[in-house]
Amino acid sequence: MTLILPQSRFQQVETWVFDLDNTLYSADHDLWSQIDARMKAYIADFLGIAPDDAFKLQKDYYRRYGTSLRGLMIEHGMDPDAFLDHVHDIDLSGLSATPRLGAAIDALPGRKMVYTNGSERHARNVLEKLGIDDRFSAVHDIVAARFQPKPTDAAYRCFLDAHGVDPRRAAMFEDLSRNLEVPHRLGMATVLVVTQGTPAETRPGSREAWELEGRDAAHVDQVTDDLPAFLERLV
Known part of the structure; x- marks a missing residue:
């Protein structure tokens, strides 16, 4: 399912931005x-x-x-x-370390950041369980965004300004298509991360149907169901 943009496009990326939930871990964990x-x-x-x-x-x-x-x-x-x-006081025991993902993130040149609509505490707890908490230079949470959430334009501009990110030299990884529309418009490469196997709409506690729309939208540059493999192909 992974289709790679021209290598030159990713060679320009100096800031790699990852959503947290259902992106850095599979939605099958159903947190x-x-x-x-x-x-x-x-x-x-x-x-x-x-x-x-x-x-x-x-x-x-x-x-x-x-x-x-x-x-x-x-x-x-x-x-x-x-x-x-x-x-965010939830059971994370179902998560385990992901050394392959950690190695793939390590190999990316430049800065790596997490940008989440959740709290920094939740993000840190999840990243620690995944064994990748030391891979990121910053976690930008809903508090840092002054409670302006993705997908609003104000939220992304706050993130870019806070960390000095040039969107034309950045990539955004997300599990929701609507959260990629503004990044794409601002010039970021956009990657939609989906889950292998069982369709998301049939899993217990899954997203609503409208949240899954837009997979084929023009603002989604790439779709992958294997984030580590996708990142490995970029270096």
Whole structure:
């Protein structure tokens, strides 16, 4: 499934930017269902509503605002810190070290960064379990983004400015097509990371159908279901 852009395009890249969840580890690990469930419970408790109503609100805000948290902050004045601590308190025991991925990332020339809509604490915990926590020069999280989430233009410009990234010399790896639209427009090479085997829409706790749209969109330069193999072909 991996198709490589002209080698010269990747030879220009000096900053490699990776989303975290379902990108640096396979969606088959299904950590997202844990986060999803903890969001629902927190929202239900915070607003004093039934879990089913909380779940509907959670998904509505996510679609409209980029993250459920952003919607809750705007619509209900929620303090984000307690929310982030709660939703990312999950079981990571299913993750294991990925030495092949670590070696492939090591071989890339230039800087490597993680850019996530989650918290830095969650990212650090996941990266440690994967055994690649020392590969990245920075983790840019939702707090660093001033709670402006991907896929907004403001979020990406905040990231680029904060780290002095030239988008024309950068590549972005993501599991959601819509999160690649702005990077592509700004000049970044874009790679959509999908999961091998079982279609994502049939897995328990998986993304909604609308989140999986855009795989063939013009703003997706490449699609791969094997991130280590893709990176190995670039060097």
